[in-house]
Amino acid sequence: MSINQQSIDQTVALAGLAQSVRIVQHIAWKGETNQTDFKAMVASLLRIDAKSAVAVYGGSFEVSSGLRLLKQQLDTTNNSKDPEFVGIIINLLSLQKQLSANTKLMDKLSAYMAKLSARYSDENFYQDDELFKQLLRDCSEAYKETLSKLSNRIQVKGEPKFLKPQENQIQVRAALLCAIRSAFLWRQSGGSRWHFLFKKKAILETVDYLLSNPQKQ
Helix, strand or coil, rough: CCCCCCHHHHHHHHHHHHHHHHHHHHHHHHCCCHHHHHHHHHHHHCCCCCCCHHHHCCCCCHHHHHHHHHHHHCCCCCCCCCHHHHHHHHHHHHHHHHCCCCCHHHHHHHHHHHHHHCCCCCCCCCCCHHHHHHHHHHHHHHHHHCHHHHCCCCCCCCCCCCCCHHHHHHHHHHHHHHHHHHHHHHHHHCCHHHHHHHHHHHHHHHHHHHHHHHCCC
């Protein structure tokens, strides 16, 4: 099977989006999430000069959970669909488009990302939980000061006991910021909402290829 680089970049970016959304759902409904998956998504925010979508995530293996989610949600033979998951993705793609049209907020967010990339470039947060919590707080602040100012906000549903704690709110905003980063990558690699209607088969073929043949860069 011949899979081109653009298909790989699109699918990896979409997997990053899926993985970030599932992190949001896990925190909102369960109060916790897979920290390895979460750190991989947050790390993608810091690689602002990466040459490909695969490089942004440090390899396609880092979005394996997202790839499996795509396979589950796009495969027509699978009955385990999650309407909320799909709805959040659609809303995030819409939010990303709105942000792209707002030059002032785009510039502000770019400045935030440049500062985060410089401050946490050594990625020591992988071993230091307190440093990771500080990084999440900084990501949350970046989200509040930019994306939260847009009219099309993301409404996150979940258990009130998990949505109320400030720490969980911080994590949700950070994960949503990761999702927006992935949405930008998806658009930049030529992805559009039409893909979900007309290119499901191609996406699924690339998902299977990446799960069997992880890409490093």
